[in-house]
Amino acid sequence: MNDGRAHQHASYGRDPYGDPYDDPYAGDQLAGARFGEGGPRGGAPVRRRRRRRWPRVLGAVFVVLLLVVVGGYFYLDSRLKRESVLVDYPGRVADTPGTNWLIVGSDSREGLSKADQKRLRTGFAPGRRTDSMMLLHYGSGGTSLISLPRDSYVPIRGHGSNKLNAAFSFGGPKLLVETVEKTTGIHIDHYAEIGFGGFVGVVDAVGGVDICVKENIKDPKAGLNLKAGCQTLDGGQALGYVRTRAFARADLERVEHQRQFFAALMKKSTSPGTMLNPFRSVPLAMNATSNFLVDENDHLYDLVRMMWAMKGVSGDNGVTTTVPIGGGGSSVAAGSYITWDKAKASRLFDALKQDQPIPPDAITK
Numbered sequence: 001m002n003d004g005r006a007h008q009h010a011s012y013g014r015d016p017y018g019d020p021y022d023d024p025y026a027g028d029q030l031a032g033a034r035f036g037e038g039g040p041r042g043g044a045p046v047r048r049r050r051r052r053r054w055p056r057v058l059g060a061v062f063v064v065l066l067l068v069v070v071g072g073y074f075y076l077d078s079r080l081k082r083e084s085v086l087v088d089y090p091g092r093v094a095d096t097p098g099t100n101w102l103i104v105g106s107d108s109r110e111g112l113s114k115a116d117q118k119r120l121r122t123g124f125a126p127g128r129r130t131d132s133m134m135l136l137h138y139g140s141g142g143t144s145l146i147s148l149p150r151d152s153y154v155p156i157r158g159h160g161s162n163k164l165n166a167a168f169s170f171g172g173p174k175l176l177v178e179t180v181e182k183t184t185g186i187h188i189d190h191y192a193e194i195g196f197g198g199f200v201g202v203v204d205a206v207g208g209v210d211i212c213v214k215e216n217i218k219d220p221k222a223g224l225n226l227k228a229g230c231q232t233l234d235g236g237q238a239l240g241y242v243r244t245r246a247f248a249r250a251d252l253e254r255v256e257h258q259r260q261f262f263a264a265l266m267k268k269s270t271s272p273g274t275m276l277n278p279f280r281s282v283p284l285a286m287n288a289t290s291n292f293l294v295d296e297n298d299h300l301y302d303l304v305r306m307m308w309a310m311k312g313v314s315g316d317n318g319v320t321t322t323v324p325i326g327g328g329g330s331s332v333a334a335g336s337y338i339t340w341d342k343a344k345a346s347r348l349f350d351a352l353k354q355d356q357p358i359p360p361d362a363i364t365k
Contacts, residue, residue, distance in 0.1 A: 077289070079286075080289050080303070082293070082295065082298070083173060083295065085294075086189075086297070093186065096187045096353045096355075097354065098352070100137050100188050100190070101135070101306055101309075102177055102180055103306075104173070104191070104192070105194060106130055106168075132150070132242065132255065134147055134148065134255075135180070135352075136306065136310060138309040138312070141354075141357050142319065143310075143312045144313075145262075145318070146348070147255035147259055147322040148164060149252065149322065150163060150165035151338050152164040152337070152338055153338065153339050154179060154183045157175070162333055163337050164179065167179040173293075177191060185353055186349060186353055193293040199238070199239055200235030200236060202235075202287045202291065203239075203265065205286075206269055207268075208233055209238060209261065209268050210231070211233050211260065211264055213227070215228050216228050219245075222241075223240050224244050226241070241257055266307045266313075270311045319357075319358055319363060321348075321362075321364045323348065323364075324341035324344035325364070326339045327339050344362045
């Protein structure tokens with residue numbers, strides 16, 4: 001026997017009668033984790049590298065949030081009430097620059113109980129009629145909110161001349177939009193309508209709206225009793241504020257209150273205190289989507305754009321005004337009505353048609 005070879009095998013801790021070609025490190029290579037116990041050839045222990053799990057967790061959270069946001073959007077969009085309003089008709093006004101909304105407040109009592117109607121002094125009339133009409137325009141020429149007084153005397157297709165709100169009574173939103181387009185020369189891109197109950201719900205959802213009242217207002221017909229000064233109006237008070245006509249200028253002062261309040265409401269609705277507060281934003285979204293009626297081609301993102309535009313009305317580039325009034329009159333069919341100042345009204349609407357700022361002399365203070 002070769003003592004040297006036996007000595008060599010023994011030095012590796014091998015069986016001197018085993019396989020001379022067996023790899024002395026095979027066991028260590030196959031049991032890689034055992035390196036950590038002592039390392040190869042007695043080296044320093046090797047730590048097993050742990051994989052970081054936080055990227056996977058973060059990715060999963062992001063996916064869940066994305067699904068919630070997307071699902072929530074389509075759910076809210078499906079809650080909007082839709083009606084075929086913006087339809088073509090012979091001689092319809094062609095598309096004009098900028099974006100134009102016809103915003104209508106109706107006297108619909110839908111969603112109000114008999115007790116609510118009594119408490120809010122809305123009356124019990126069925127159906128719906130226009131209680132306020134505003135034209136919202138935004139584009140490169142800034143943002144403008146123009147009141148269209150419901151007693152405005154205008155031509156209505158198939159019905160001669162009558163008050164503007166009569167167009168809604170004769171043919172609903174379709175005929176109202178057609179009448180506004182033909183009278184102003186402005187193409188209406190979007191339509192939004194909200195009734196009494198929806199209005200109250202939206203105001204209450206944002207926790208009320210801050211309004212500065214110029215003088216004491218007491219109107220039992222509207223259930224309103226307000227003191228002069230800045231204060232927060234709840235839904236019921238707000239409804240009375242935009243409805244009351246207990247003023248010397250009656251409807252003309254009422255439309256000023258409507259523009260003032262709607263701009264304040266949209267500003268409150270889009271404020272961080274509302275948008276980032278789930279106790280405000282969720283009720284607002286639920287109330288708004290279930291109570292706004294829009295055209296069949298309008299969607300939730302259109303309504304959000306409208307709200308942001310109305311928020312900008314109170315900014316430096318915003319203008320709020322009423323169509324310039326020229327005078328008044330009366331007829332058997334319409335009763336007492338008001339007429340527009342044709343020259344000033346023409347300059348106002350021509351500016352909007354060209355998406356330009358309204359001339360100062362066409363703005364009613």
